Amino acid sequence: xxxxxxxxxxxxxxxxxxxxxxxxxxxxxxxxxxxxxxxxxxxxxxxxxxxxxxxxxxxxxxxxxxxxxxxxxxxxxxxxxxxxxxxxxxxxxxxxxxxxxxxxxxxxxx
Amino acid sequence: xxxxxxxxxxxxxxxxxxxxxxxxxxxxxxxxxxxxxxxxxxxxxxxxxxxxxxxxxxxxxxxxxxxxxxxxxxxxxxxxxxxxxxxxxxxxxxxxxxxxxxxxxxxxxxxxxxx
Numbered sequence: 469x470x471x472x473x474x475x476x477x478x479x480x481x482x483x484x485x486x487x488x489x490x491x492x493x494x495x496x497x498x499x500x501x502x503x504x505x506x507x508x509x510x511x512x513x514x515x516x517x518x519x520x521x522x523x524x525x526x527x528x529x530x531x532x533x534x535x536x537x538x539x540x541x542x543x544x545x546x547x548x549x550x551x552x553x554x555x556x557x558x559x560x561x562x563x564x565x566x567x568x569x570x571x572x573x574x575x576x577x578x
Numbered sequence: 579x580x581x582x583x584x585x586x587x588x589x590x591x592x593x594x595x596x597x598x599x600x601x602x603x604x605x606x607x608x609x610x611x612x613x614x615x616x617x618x619x620x621x622x623x624x625x626x627x628x629x630x631x632x633x634x635x636x637x638x639x640x641x642x643x644x645x646x647x648x649x650x651x652x653x654x655x656x657x658x659x660x661x662x663x664x665x666x667x668x669x670x671x672x673x674x675x676x677x678x679x680x681x682x683x684x685x686x687x688x689x690x691x692x693x
Contacts, residue, residue: 502682510686510687511582511668511687512621512684514681514683557620565611565623566611566623567623568622569620570618570619570620571618571619571620
């Protein structure tokens with residue numbers, strides 16, 4: 469989702485649930501996409517990436533799906549844990565620089 | 579990521595002052611970046627450098643300048659700070675030749691307050 473003013477879209481889940489965070493990107497020429505996690509007071513941390521010639525990539529407990537037709541990216545987190553609570557950003561590569569989305573806050577309650 | 583360090587971590591300054599934010603990296607990456615982040619928003623690119631002799635403007639370069647003193651060092655200057663430059667500033671590095679395309683590694687950030 470897109471943020472409005474200072475308010476980030478927020479996803480609240482229970483520990484153990486699966487989480488899905490969505491991102492719409494703007495540039496159909498983008499050829500590489502990354503998901504970052506940012507915990508409070510820290511810099512963004514790389515989670516997983518995907519190239520435009522793929523539609524799915526799996527990591528440890530995370531999966532990224534890419535739908536180029538509708539320019540949509542999603543991050544799935546399996547068995548969400550309290551430590552997954554953070555802001556998640558998608559980023560797309562355009563001409564060798566990254567363009568970041570506005571982020572989604574994930575809140576995981578025990 | 580401890581491989582990318584930023585100094586200072588926090589800074590309070592007054593309108594009109596010139597300040598410099600420093601970034602150092604031990605990752606051996608050629609590419610370095612400066613971003614700002616405002617509350618509740620994503621990161622916006624200020625400047626980037628693909629090697630020591632290369633400097634490029636990002637989305638929001640007005641009011642900022644940079645210097646790439648060495649492969650490992652990239653500093654950001656605010657020539658005359660203004661209150662709307664109050665933000666969190668991040669440095670990042672990347673190395674496409676390592677097969678990781680544009681994956682960027684971020685420092686811990688500098689929190690800047692301009693009064």
